[in-house]
Amino acid sequence: MRKFLKFLKWTGIAILSILLILYIVIELRQNRIFDAPYPVVRATDDSLVIARGKALVYGPAHCANCHAPKEMEEQVNKGIETPLSGGLVFDLPIGEIYAKNITPDATGIGNMTDAEVARALRYGVRKDGRALFDFMPFHNTSDEDLTAIISYLRSQPAVKHEVPENKMNLVGKAVSAFLLKPAGPVGDVPVAVKRDTSALYGQYLANNVANCRGCHTNRDLMTGAFIGEDYAGGLQFETATDSGTYYLTTPNLTPDEATGRIVGWSQRQFIDRFRTGRLIKQTHMPWGPFGRMSDDELKAIYNFLQTVKPVRNEVKLGLMKK
Template sequence: MKKFLKVLAIIFSVFVGFILLFALYINFSSLPVYEVNPLPVQVSHDSLAVQQGRKIVETVCYTCHKGSDERLSGAMISQPESGLGEIWSANITKHSTLGTGRYSDGELAHMLRTGINREGRYIGPFMLFPYISDEDLAAVIAYLRSDSPITQPSEVSRPKPDYSFIAKALFKLGAFKPLPAPEQEILAPSANDKMAYGKYLSTAVYACFECHSKSFETNDILQPEQSEGYFAGGNPIEDRDFNIVYSANLTPSRESGIGNWTKEDFTVAIRQGLRPDSRLLNEMMPRFALLSDEEIDAIWTYLRSLPAVESEAIAGLQ
């Protein structure tokens, strides 16, 4: 019996030692570094391209990258005590050393597609555009290079992420990893195909599904429709004061979705932030004021095609 207990104690000690070594590896070893392969990109700086880029950047990127100086200088998006640790969105103004001015167009395209920055670090799972068309991606870069007030160089230097143990484990075990770079040209669907165009806008460009599915943790960026609770809402999101708000169900459910809304209701909601009952949407819901009627119509058409999903009552559309 004593021999058995001794063997058991040795096995337990080895197991505990292994766990401690694993924890030390996760907590103190460097994060993975990946190869940087700038992508070929043809950036036009004409007014149409810049305007298209403005629409995407001001609607998508500005929400998280808006600094106290009203520029794209970055802000805290995750507190130290949160699950991922302290994370600041980057300064993406044109600053030559602190912002996107230090990136080539190809490096920017590679980072936006794969999540790998010019130092070889993976910055995801946020801010990724794996399926945006080459033309729209080039427009985003054109706007970041433009003379817009929000892109002007900011001297603000944001801290590097101080990831939690859980986040470090996700990076080092491969749960958080770069997306594959495209191997061929990516084209946007024709605007005449409302269903395909609406899906493209709501998944690849404006990434509506990321907030309006069940959780960021269960979203599938490469296969959005496989995301748990696809467009059924309920995703807990921190607002600018780090209070939790819940994303809305955008399926045609009449009980918990937007099945009772008209297209006009939807248009006013996403452009002006005003619900049909006259309540304001939370500030974390971007205002899509720059979207054309054609784009809104396509998104509406796609959302109406989704299966109606019943979900728990939550605090309104966000």
């Protein structure tokens, strides 16, 4: 008996020590530093370039949806210029992530060079080398478009707003310590992309600017990793309301005859759907900004979606209660 108690004591101590060491390792690995090249992107004060940047920020790239203050949601939907002073919280299973201040103030991107901002967007690496969570799809966005976006950011009035640090829970800290890696470009990044109605341009917009792929593909909510087939839908978005928690699931956009949401939609119907805008109040899809895309941009995206590999995946449409 005494021997057994002694055994228990020592295993207890051993387990506690292992947990303590794990905890210390997790804490020590919180601020892991990554390296990535600096894109050759330099902001300009050319008014045409700034106008193109603004069209991207309030249109397909929908930066304002995440970086404007939450209470300005309606202005953002209408395309009214809003301060991109950050603070919106994403409440995830790993903790609370804050969208940053991206105005030219020192509390925003004022102390970052153009190349540092471009590196954050393309390689997911912050000025100090820490990895960003993969919220943004701009890894393969062209030099030309990044230049336009950053030129617009530099032209906004500076807004002083100190955004809190992300608040990770223990699971989130473990993810940061061991799993989080900055997401970067796949293959060569284009210098510029020809803007026309081709599926090629549609693919560029859908994957690298508008994030259609990022939402219409199933993902691991811990790491942001893509776990479903491209465009087959199935990613769940939760909305907490007074009467409980509801969720919406992204529809399957592949041309699968049985389960594809837009199968049978003509190009005209597709464009009209975007002009109609939001139908479900709680939707996370940025219908406002997308509705400001030109007919040509929407045609290109439509043409691209016809070329995606069909995947059978039945998705429950509409608002569902948890």
